[in-house]
Amino acid sequence: MRIGIVCYPTFGGSGVLATELGKALADEGHQVHFITYQQPVRLNVFNTNIFYHEVRVPTYPLFDYPPYEIALASTMVDVIMNYDLDLLHVHYAIPHASAAYMAKQIVKSKNGRNIPVITTLHGTDITLVGKDKTYEPVVTFSINESDAITAVSENLKQVTYKSFPITKEIEVIPNFVDVSRFNKKPFDAFKKVIAHEGEKILVHASNFRKIKRVDDVIKIFAAVRKQMPAKLLMVGDGPERPATEELARELNVIDDIRFVGKQEQMEEILAVSDLFLLPSEYESFGLAALEAMAARVVVISTNAGGLPEIIIHGETGFMANVGDVDAMSEFAISILKNESHLEQMKQAAFERACTFDIQYIIPQYEKLYSRFCRMEIIK
Numbered sequence: 323m324r325i326g327i328v329c330y331p332t333f334g335g336s337g338v339l340a341t342e343l344g345k346a347l348a349d350e351g352h353q354v355h356f357i358t359y360q361q362p363v364r365l366n367v368f369n370t371n372i373f374y375h376e377v378r379v380p381t382y383p384l385f386d387y388p389p390y391e392i393a394l395a396s397t398m399v400d401v402i403m404n405y406d407l408d409l410l411h412v413h414y415a416i417p418h419a420s421a422a423y424m425a426k427q428i429v430k431s432k433n434g435r436n437i438p439v440i441t442t443l444h445g446t447d448i449t450l451v452g453k454d455k456t457y458e459p460v461v462t463f464s465i466n467e468s469d470a471i472t473a474v475s476e477n478l479k480q481v482t483y484k485s486f487p488i489t490k491e492i493e494v495i496p497n498f499v500d501v502s503r504f505n506k507k508p509f510d511a512f513k514k515v516i517a518h519e520g521e522k523i524l525v526h527a528s529n530f531r532k533i534k535r536v537d538d539v540i541k542i543f544a545a546v547r548k549q550m551p552a553k554l555l556m557v558g559d560g561p562e563r564p565a566t567e568e569l570a571r572e573l574n575v576i577d578d579i580r581f582v583g584k585q586e587q588m589e590e591i592l593a594v595s596d597l598f599l600l601p602s603e604y605e606s607f608g609l610a611a612l613e614a615m616a617a618r619v620v621v622i623s624t625n626a627g628g629l630p631e632i633i634i635h636g637e638t639g640f641m642a643n644v645g646d647v648d649a650m651s652e653f654a655i656s657i658l659k660n661e662s663h664l665e666q667m668k669q670a671a672f673e674r675a676c677t678f679d680i681q682y683i684i685p686q687y688e689k690l691y692s693r694f695c696r697m698e699i700i701k
Contacts, residue, residue: 323695324353326401328394328422329413331362334529335609336444339474339497340413341365346500346684348372355401359390363586375401391417391424398425402437408695409438411687412468415447416457419464438694441468443492445606445627446533448482462486469694475628478606493690496631497607498683501676504616506593513594516580521551522658525595525619527588527610528602530560535624537562537569538601538647542622544573545651550658554579555591592617596664597654603644605629615639615675618668622653632678638671 325347329340341364344354348371355373356362365374377397379388398421401407410425412418422439429437441464448461465471465482471492473479479492517523524543528534536556543554556566556579563581570576585591592598598614600623605611607628611621615632621639623629624646633639640653657664 323347323409323691324355324405324407325691326355326357326398326407326410327413328357328398328410328418329362331358331360331365335474335497335607336414336442336447337362338364338609339444340411340442342498342500342680343411343684343687344372345369346680347687350684350688353405355405355407357394357397357401359394366586373405391421394418395421395424395428398422399428399432402429402435403432407437409440409691411440411442411691413442414444415441415461415465419468420460423464423467438469439467440470440472440690440694441465442495443471443473443478443482443606445474445478445604448478448485448606458486462488466490470690472690474607475631477628477631481606495683495686495690496678497609497612498678498680499609499612499616499675501616501672501679504589504592504613504675505672506589506617508593509590512590516555516594517553519551521553521578522546522596523553523555523594524597524599524654525555525557525591525614526599527557527585527591528560528600530558530562530566532562533603534560534562535601535603535645536566538645538650539599540566540569540573540575540579541647542599542601542651542654543579544575545647546654546658547575547578549655552578552658555595556581557583557585557588557591559583588613589617592619595619596658597622599650599654600624600629601644601647601650602626602629608632611639612675612678615671618672620657620664620667620671622650624650632674634670634674638667638674 327344330337341362348354348369357375359377379393412422419441472495474497526539598619598621605627624644625641635641642649
């Protein structure tokens with residue numbers, strides 16, 4: 323199949339999933355065309371089946387804001403017609419689904435082809451941005467006009483139905499992880515650089531926005547630090563970082579925390595970690611948690627959104643209500659003090675992550691594509 327994938331190229335979950343999906347499809351022999359404004363951060367391999375098409379947005383004094391959606395739709399049309407794509411798979415509704423609808427109508431007017439559009443909903447495109455009155459009518463229309471709609475969790479599916487008048491079936495195809503990538507042995511030298519006296523290592527990774535509640539991460543770590551030697555790695559960046567650093571200074575734990583910025587090789591960091599903290603207000607799925615579990619790291623999170631769909635409380639990790647820092651701190655301290663229990667839960671987390679391995683999820687997308695593609699899948 324010749325598949326066009328439209329996504330954001332950043333470190334966010336939607337871009338990561340879309341890129342990993344495209345790479346896996348290319349490995350299966352499908353021709354994959356990424357269409358976005360810069361090369362996705364996870365698109366770091368060479369494969370003859372992978373093509374990248376940059377969306378260029380001309381700037382004119384007339385426009386205060388460059389019309390990216392129009393440029394995106396035009397690029398889609400160009401790629402569809404020049405490479406004879408079988409379908410478009412757009413990730414994150416805004417503005418990709420509406421741009422795909424526009425491209426579909428243009429292609430139909432040019433050569434009569436009805437290019438199928440599959441829209442995958444990821445989270446904040448529904449729970450936050452899409453609800454804005456400025457965008458809601460376009461979001462609703464473009465989702466309903468998609469030939470197929472998927473969501474990354476059952477929770478997100480139900481939230482979408484509650485938030486928008488969606489008239490079509492939403493299919494759940496969960497996020498996935500390449501277990502072989504994250505199942506790595508830790509580099510002792512790297513671990514000693516971070517925790518040279520054998521301290522436990524906790525980690526958090528996000529875009530440091532309010533919804534991630536990164537201040538709770540610092541509070542949990544401060545509680546742990548009172549009970550035992552420990553280090554915290556803060557991976558990522560975003561608007562809440564300055565306030566987070568200030569809180570770490572106020573709680574006198576800044577010397578045991580490293581803010582390491584955005585990292586592409588998360589598997590190396592997770593390999594030396596003991597606990598992953600994710601006290602988010604909402605997670606549509608929790609891809610960061612799943613990657614941690616694949617690296618045999620126990621996750622302590624909130625029970626928000628889709629997280630209960632991947633974490634089994636008390637077996638593969640622990641969950642608490644949003645904002646319940648005391649409970650999450652107690653879970654962290656309890657498991658870190660019991661080495662045998664910690665190792666048992668690490669193994670359970672890994673086994674749970676294996677059920678979301680990429681080898682089980684990719685066939686679900688291929689089956690979906692085959693319903694709309696002109697060519698059946700050839701294996």
